[in-house]
Amino acid sequence: xxxxxxxxxxxxxxxxxxxxxxxxAPAGAPPAVTTAADANRASVATPVATTGHADAADAPAxxxxxIPAGTAxxxxxxxxxxxxxxxxxxxVTAHLARxxxxxGETVLAEGTRVSGAVTDATRSAKVKGRAHVAVRFDTLTPRxxxxxxxxxxxxxxxxxxxxxxKDALEIAAPAAGGAIIGALxxxxxxxxxxxxxxxxxxxxxxxxxxxxxxxxxxxxALMLRLSQPLTIRVKS
Numbered sequence: 001x002x003x004x005x006x007x008x009x010x011x012x013x014x015x016x017x018x019x020x021x022x023x024x025a026p027a028g029a030p031p032a033v034t035t036a037a038d039a040n041r042a043s044v045a046t047p048v049a050t051t052g053h054a055d056a057a058d059a060p061a062x063x064x065x066x067i068p069a070g071t072a073x074x075x076x077x078x079x080x081x082x083x084x085x086x087x088x089x090x091x092v093t094a095h096l097a098r099x100x101x102x103x104g105e106t107v108l109a110e111g112t113r114v115s116g117a118v119t120d121a122t123r124s125a126k127v128k129g130r131a132h133v134a135v136r137f138d139t140l141t142p143r144x145x146x147x148x149x150x151x152x153x154x155x156x157x158x159x160x161x162x163x164x165x166k167d168a169l170e171i172a173a174p175a176a177g178g179a180i181i182g183a184l185x186x187x188x189x190x191x192x193x194x195x196x197x198x199x200x201x202x203x204x205x206x207x208x209x210x211x212x213x214x215x216x217x218x219x220x221a222l223m224l225r226l227s228q229p230l231t232i233r234v235k236s
Contacts, residue, residue, distance in 0.1 A: 082215035083131035
């Protein structure tokens with residue numbers, strides 16, 4: 001009888017232990033097993049997000065430099081201009097023939113673009129007035145930079161040479177010819193008449209002919225001068 005009682009108590013204790021183990025895990029869940037792969041994943045560090053400071057450090061630094069008023073800019077014309085065909089406000093471009101330095105430092109490279117417009121394109125007249133062309137540049141774009149800067153410069157131009165001596169020769173030659181013919185026909189009096197007639201013919205030729213036109217062909221060397229300071233940015 002005592003042995004039966006001890007056996008019943010042992011079975012009850014074993015059943016209670018099993019019930020407590022089952023209560024600590026969800027019903028129907030398989031037992032948790034920790035593997036070596038789980039341990040490795042747990043030991044991997046979370047990556048740190050970059051902030052872009054390295055990219056900012058690699059970007060070029062810029063600073064401002066002022067080119068003083070009165071500075072000369074040697075340029076080469078890229079757009080031909082002529083008194084015969086050009087018109088006021090036609091677009092004109094040129095480029096620096098050589099680099100520009102301020103205090104020993106190059107601030108504008110050779111090839112820097114300048115642009116402007118025709119300010120005068122006067123054809124030669126038949127009676128008087130010589131041909132004249134002029135341009136003014138008002139914009140500068142440094143080579144290697146897309147920024148455009150406003151510049152202030154005086155107009156530069158060219159005037160056709162005078163033709164007074166040539167006109168005088170053209171008038172005198174017919175006059176001399178008329179005097180010879182008049183002398184042959186009517187003596188001294190005829191010479192006077194012939195001179196007047198011949199001179200009139202020469203004058204008519206001059207009055208019906210325009211003077212020489214003038215041009216600034218592509219490749220012309222021009223000198224610009226800044227009338228106001230120009231502040232630009234340059235790479236440090």
